Amino acid sequence: MSDIADRVRKIVVEHLNVDADKVTEKASFIDDLGADSLDQVELVMAFEEEFSVEIPDDAAESIQTFGDAVSFLEKAVK
Amino acid sequence: MFDLSGKRALVTGASGGIGRAIAEKLAEAGATVGLSGTRVNVLEEVANGISGDTHILPCNLSDKDSVDALIPSAVEAMGGLDILVNNAGITRDNIFMRMKDEEWDDVIAVNLTAAFRLSRAAVKVMMKQRYGRIIGITSVVGVTGNPGQGNYAASKAGLIGMSKAIAQEVASRNVTVNTIAPGFIASAMTDELNEKQRDSILATIPTGRLGTADEIAAGAVFLASDEASYVTGQTMHINGGMAMI
Numbered sequence: 001m002s003d004i005a006d007r008v009r010k011i012v013v014e015h016l017n018v019d020a021d022k023v024t025e026k027a028s029f030i031d032d033l034g035a036d037s038l039d040q041v042e043l044v045m046a047f048e049e050e051f052s053v054e055i056p057d058d059a060a061e062s063i064q065t066f067g068d069a070v071s072f073l074e075k076a077v078k
Numbered sequence: 079m080f081d082l083s084g085k086r087a088l089v090t091g092a093s094g095g096i097g098r099a100i101a102e103k104l105a106e107a108g109a110t111v112g113l114s115g116t117r118v119n120v121l122e123e124v125a126n127g128i129s130g131d132t133h134i135l136p137c138n139l140s141d142k143d144s145v146d147a148l149i150p151s152a153v154e155a156m157g158g159l160d161i162l163v164n165n166a167g168i169t170r171d172n173i174f175m176r177m178k179d180e181e182w183d184d185v186i187a188v189n190l191t192a193a194f195r196l197s198r199a200a201v202k203v204m205m206k207q208r209y210g211r212i213i214g215i216t217s218v219v220g221v222t223g224n225p226g227q228g229n230y231a232a233s234k235a236g237l238i239g240m241s242k243a244i245a246q247e248v249a250s251r252n253v254t255v256n257t258i259a260p261g262f263i264a265s266a267m268t269d270e271l272n273e274k275q276r277d278s279i280l281a282t283i284p285t286g287r288l289g290t291a292d293e294i295a296a297g298a299v300f301l302a303s304d305e306a307s308y309v310t311g312q313t314m315h316i317n318g319g320m321a322m323i
C-alpha cells in the first residue's frame with residue numbers, strides 16, 4: 001500500500017468513523033461506508049487540504065470509492 | 079440568560095449602530111467577538127466599550143480579496159469561529175427607472191456577495207467542528223419591498239433565500255442559518271428625520287415607536303445560543319408589528 005493510500009484511509013476512517021479494514025479498494029463511500037452527500041463533499045475538501053491539490057467538481061463526482069480517491073490522488077500528487 | 083462562553087463570534091458592520099449593539103450583547107453573553115468594519119478608529123472605540131475579549135478585524139466588503147481574507151484572519155485571531163453575523167449593509171436609494179448600474183452593483187456587492195463569500199468560508203469551518211451559527215441581518219424591506227429601494231430590497235431578499243438554502247444543506251451538522259429582519263430602528267439616519275417624516279413612519283408601526291439596536295441584538299443573541307439549535311432557515315421579524323408576516 002502506498003503512502004498516499006494510507007493517508008487517504010486515515011482521513012476516511014476519521015471522518016466517517018469506520019474501521020480501517022472496511023476501507024477497501026472497492027468500498028463505496030456512500031453505499032458501503034455510510035457517507036451522505038455532505039460527507040462526500042467534506043472528504044474531498046479534506047483530501048484537497050491533506051495533499052494540497054485542487055479537485056475540480058467533475059473529478060470530485062467521479063470519486064465514489066476509496067480506490068477512486070487513491071488513484072485520483074496518486075495521479076494528482078506528483 | 080443565554081450563555082455564549084467559549085464561543086467565538088465575528089460581526090461585520092460592528093462600527094455601525096446595530097452591529098455595535100450585537101457585538102456588545104454577544105460579548106455580554108460571554109462570547110469572544112471579532113469586530114469588523116472599515117473605520118478602524120470606530121471599531122477601537124467599540125472594543126473599548128466591551129469588557130470581554132475582542133479582536134479588531136478591518137475589512138472592506140466591496141473588495142473580494144479583502145472579504146476572502148476575513149474568515150481566515152478571524153479564525154486565526156480567535157482560534158476558531160462559531161458565530162458569524164453578516165450585519166454590514168448599505169443603501170443607495172433611487173427610483174427604479176433612474177437607478178444607476180453602480181448603485182445596483184455596490185449594494186449587491188456589500189449586502190449580498192460579501193455575505194455569500196463570508197458564509198461559504200465560515201460554513202467550511204463550522205461543518206468541520208459540527209457546530210455553527212450564521213445570522214444575516216436582512217430587512218423588512220426584503221420581504222415587503224419599498225419604493226426607491228429596488229437594489230436594497232433585492233439584496234435583502236437575496237440574503238433570506240441564500241440563508242434558507244444553506245440552512246438545508248448544513249442542518250445535519252449542527253449549523254443553523256437564520257436571518258433577522260429589523261423594521262425601523264433608531265439610528266443616526268432616523269435622528270435626521272423631521273417631525274412630519276417621523277410621524278408618518280410612526281403611523282405605520284403599531285407599537286408607535288422606533289425599535290432600538292438592542293432589540294435587534296437580543297434576537298441575535300438568541301439565534302446564536304445553544305437554546306436556538308432547533309431554529310434554522312427562519313427570518314425573525316423585529317419590527318414593532320409594522321409588518322406581520
Ligand SMILES: NC(=O)c1ccc[n+]([C@@H]2O[C@H](COP(=O)([O-])OP(=O)(O)OC[C@H]3O[C@@H](n4cnc5c(N)ncnc54)[C@H](OP(=O)(O)O)[C@@H]3O)[C@@H](O)[C@H]2O)c1
Binds near residue numbers: 094140
Ligand atoms: N437601521 C435600520 O433601521 C435598519 C432596518 C433594517 C435593516 N437594517 C440593516 O441592519 C444592518 C446594520 O444597519 P445600521 O443601521 O447599523 O447601519 P449603519 O450604522 O450605517 O452601519 C453599517 C455598517 O456596515 C459597514 N459597512 C458598510 N459598507 C461597508 C464596506 N464596504 N465594507 C465593510 N463594512 C461596511 C459599516 O462599517 P464602516 O462604517 O466601518 O465602513 C457599518 O459598520 C444593515 O445591514 C442594514 O441594512 C437596518
